[in-house]
Amino acid sequence: MADPTHPTDPAGDSADSVAQLLDERARLLAIGYRMLGSRAEAEDAVQETYVRWYRLTEDEQAGIRNPAAWLTTAMTRVCLNVLDSARHRRESYVGEWLPEPLAAGSVLLGPGAPAADPADQAALADEVTMALMVVLDALTPGERVALVLHDVFGYRFDEIAEMVGRTPQAVRKLASTARKHVEDERRRASTPVQQRQVVESFVEACLTGDVATLVGRLDPSAVATSDGGGRVRAALRPVVGADRVARFLVGALRKSTDLVASLEDGGDETRLVLRRGGVVAAVATFRVRNGLVSNIWLTLNPDKLGTWLEQETSGT
Structure with missing residues (x-):
């Protein structure tokens, strides 16, 4: 060059x-x-x-x-x-x-x-x-x-x-x-196919509220990190440990019964996309290692969801 x-x-x-x-x-x-x-x-x-x-x-x-x-x-x-x-x-x-x-x-x-x-x-x-x-x-x-x-x-x-x-x-x-x-x-890292399988099972346990099963899908030292940016309510510190992460996620979903969940693939990862009234409200991404979810990154800050919102506005 x-x-x-x-x-x-x-x-x-x-x-x-x-x-x-x-x-x-x-x-x-x-x-x-x-x-x-x-x-x-x-x-x-x-x-x-x-x-x-x-x-x-x-x-x-x-x-x-x-x-x-x-x-x-x-x-x-x-x-x-x-x-x-x-x-x-x-x-x-x-x-x-x-x-x-x-x-x-x-x-x-x-x-x-x-x-x-x-x-x-x-x-x-x-x-x-x-x-x-x-x-x-x-x-x-x-x-x-x-x-x-x-x-x-x-x-x-x-x-x-x-x-x-x-x-x-x-x-x-x-x-x-x-x-x-x-x-x-x-x-x-897991392969895209492995990640999809683990995330599907993990999300199913989340949505059914089965804490015990969810704990089994998590690495014992799993970490859940939320980013609300002060725009929406979110945990201000990472949640650490399989049991605490499981209860945190199940509790959050129980409080938000108006959310509709879907799994969407992008590149080499599967994301959980949560919509409220047809508008993306949160995107969860995952690190999967050895068949278990070791990290959950939950993006709730609307300033960081622009590419999803723009796609839905344009109808793509």
């Missing part, structure tokens, strides 16, 4: 050039979501990236050989700034913060690209699971950026190094460290 700052022939201000720039938006959104775990933050980062482009003079724009690569560089730097400040912003977040689950077919999943070196490529599918997004969220900003740009979008380490102001060797090391965490998640 070309050096994003090396000047060559003028890009001009033609309609084609503008269209090509705007065509990069879906790819930038896909990068931003994987880096930030939030559609709103990804969209803000894309907007800031384009603002930086249009702040350039016409001569500066014309001197950029590869505008798409320039946009990626700018987007990466914006995302790094967001990641660096995320810890402070989340201190004021009400309750637990979870990455945003995406409905199947969301544009934020975006086009991926194989890594330059297939031997280095992690198993980061285009449609990422919540379990993988949680792993990415635990990485340092540098690790996350290096892994996402190299393993998902195929940028070389020297290109990433120029974007983030590090040496290629340092970026390679960051990606390698991050990849170990991702590969550990992939190695321990």
Whole structure:
């Protein structure tokens, strides 16, 4: 991929050039979501990236050989700034913060690209699971950026190094460290078929209110994490332990008799989608290991359910 700052022939201000720039938006959104775990933050980062482009003079724009690569560089730097400040912003977040689950077919999943070196490529599918997004969220900003740009979008380490102001060797090391965490998640994860079977059985026990059976479907140290963001009522701290998680879930469903539940597959995971009056009110995602549910991530914050709401509004 070309050096994003090396000047060559003028890009001009033609309609084609503008269209090509705007065509990069879906790819930038896909990068931003994987880096930030939030559609709103990804969209803000894309907007800031384009603002930086249009702040350039016409001569500066014309001197950029590869505008798409320039946009990626700018987007990466914006995302790094967001990641660096995320810890402070989340201190004021009400309750637990979870990455945003995406409905199947969301544009934020975006086009991926194989890594330059297939031997280095992690198993980061285009449609990422919540379990993988949680792993990415635990990485340092540098690790996350290096892994996402190299393993998902195929940028070389020297290109990433120029974007983030590090040496290629340092970026390679960051990606390698991050990849170990991702590969550990992939190695321990169930297959999509196994997950569907376990989740179906788990959800059936939830809906029937059978606590004893539900406990048997849970890992003894299972954790349920809810994200209401202060917008709706949700547990402010994770619920830990099979018995406590089972009673928490059964109790929550008994209080919400107007919810309609359905299982929906997206990528490599099965999600429990809860609707109230035909509108998505919550999405539960799961980590399944050794035939048991070890983590439940319950997203109730309506700001993080936008891709489902948009699909239903558009009738898709």
